[in-house]
Amino acid sequence: MNYKTQKEAAKKGILTKEMEIVAGKESLEPQKIIDLIASGQVALPANKNHTALSPEGIGGGLRTKINVNLGISKDCKDYEKEFQKVQLALHYGCDAIMDLSNYGKTNTFRRELIRMSPAMIGTVPMYDAIGYLEKELADITAEDFLKVIEAHAKEGVDFMTIHAGITRHSVEVFKSTKRLTNIVSRGGSLLFAWMEMTGNENPFYEHYEKVLEILREYDVTISLGDALRPGSTHDSSDSSQISELIELGRLTKEAWKKDVQVIVEGPGHMAINEIAANMVLQKRLCHNAPFYVLGPLVTDIAPGYDHITSAIGGAIAATNGADFLCYVTPAEHLRLPELEDVKEGIIASRIAAHAADIAKGLPGARAVDDKMSDARRRLDWEEMFSLAIDGEKARRYYESVRTADDHSCSMCGKMCAMNTTNLILEGKNIELNTN
Incomplete structure (x- = not known):
């Protein structure tokens, strides 16, 4: 094998077995997949150590993919329940699972997840650093953070959210913006705290070249995290969000130079009238790299129903260029999701993704x-x-609620429009008052 990553293979014109599988799933010619990956418009996250993977492509011209977030926390650390959620997510057709565990030694759960999951696996190494290293945040060094990234890569993680775009400069922009909801990214807030407490530059930005070397070795796709994404409709499209996005565009090109595949992450909360323009702006600034959005949630007043606010935003976002939707459950902002929450979130996201694929005119979507x-x-x-x-x-x-006439449902009964029209077109009469 004379290539390290899917992107390097594509640039050399090599059709990998993973590319061939994706071409079949998407009903595209293999050469088209090669060209899309070579250009960076499509990412094919496939860590060489994830042997159970059923490969998927993410990006322009492909079916919109969905991700499910799972994992344990200090207050909810039932591994068996999390694996029930994994099985549910796979049953309902998720394309990726992100293990966002943030308590204790999380690698037991993650290794088993990678061993059995055909879906892509993603992580946020920043979440795992404190438990993995058993250090307080301020005591963690840049080298420590890199060790966690390498540990996740060795285990077989296909893509990692790395918040490399929040820098000392963007922190100053953020402070001057006077946001309503400040920083709502968990990983972004931890990096912000670390930078403020230590006085150092973001270690993922300062040592970005080393990060890319690790990811290239295992063919891990970098998902450039949006640490300064808006956490309310009030803060969307502000200078903090856009300044970080500009930096993410530069980091995208740097990753491509190293043959590391890239996904760029996008906004969390955004009014409907801003979504389309934001998708176009992201694609322009980030050179048509695949775009991964959390929602966006189109209103802030629906806790308990945010799978719906997210699906509305996700459908609009994907219609206008987003390629990868992160599901949101009814439990968003309220608690770790239960099994039924996970199901509701997946279904809502799949509806949004499919609706967008129809709107984009993808072959076979309708x-x-x-x-x-x-x-x-x-x-x-x-x-x-x-x-x-x-x-x-x-x-x-x-x-x-069964009806006397099995041809109809209890909404219309004998007045079923389908049945009425069918009978008349068949030259028959309809009788509504008979038993």
Whole structure:
């Protein structure tokens, strides 16, 4: 094998087995996938040590992918429950799982996750540093942070969120902005605190070349984290967000020079009327690198329903250029999600992603919708359930109130529009008052 990373292989015109699988999944010619990866418009996160991986591509011209966040915290450290969430996420078709565990020795959970998951695995090494190193934040050195990145890479992590764009300069911009919600990125806030307490530059920025060397060795895709993403609609599109985005564009090119694949992370909260312009701006500033967004949440007043505020924003974002949606659950801002929260978040994100793929005119995106519409016309309930994103729920709702006429549901009964039209077109009469 005369290449280290998927990007290096693509630049040399080599079709890897992972590229071939992605081309098949996306119904694209293999050469098209090679060209997209070589240009950086598509990333194919595939750590050489993640042997259970079913490869996926993320980027322009491909199906919109979704990520599920999982992991333990100090207050909720039930590994068995987290693995139940993993199984649920895989069952409902997630493309990636991020282990955001932030308490104790998290590598036991992460190693098992990598061993059994066909979905891409991502992490945020900054979260793990304190537990892994058993040091207080202010006592951690730049070399310590690099050790954590290397440990995650060796274990088989496919992509890592690294907040390399928050610098001493961007911190000054942030302070002058006087935000309503300050810094809401967990990793970003920890780096900000470390920089302020030590007086040092961001270690991931200062030692970016070394970070890239580690990632290149294992073919880990860098997901350039947006430490200064807006945490409220009030703060969206402000100077803090945009100044960091400009820096992320520069860091993207530096990574590509080292043949490290790149994903760029985007805003968390944003009013609907700003989303499309932000997607275009990101693609311009970050040279069409794949864009990964958390939502964005389009209003701040719906705790308990933020899977909906996120799906609205995600559909608009993906229609206008975002390539990768991070799910948001009803528990966002409130607690670690339970199993039902995870399911609701996945379904909402899949709806948003699929709706965007239809709007973008991706080949074949509308095909399943056409099949569903045809099944509805024919009142073929079994086929409808098989085509639904959540067929189990659809069946449960339908069967909860049965009607005298099995052709219809309890909403319309004998007045079912489909049945009425079908009968008339068949030359039959309809009778509404008969038992």
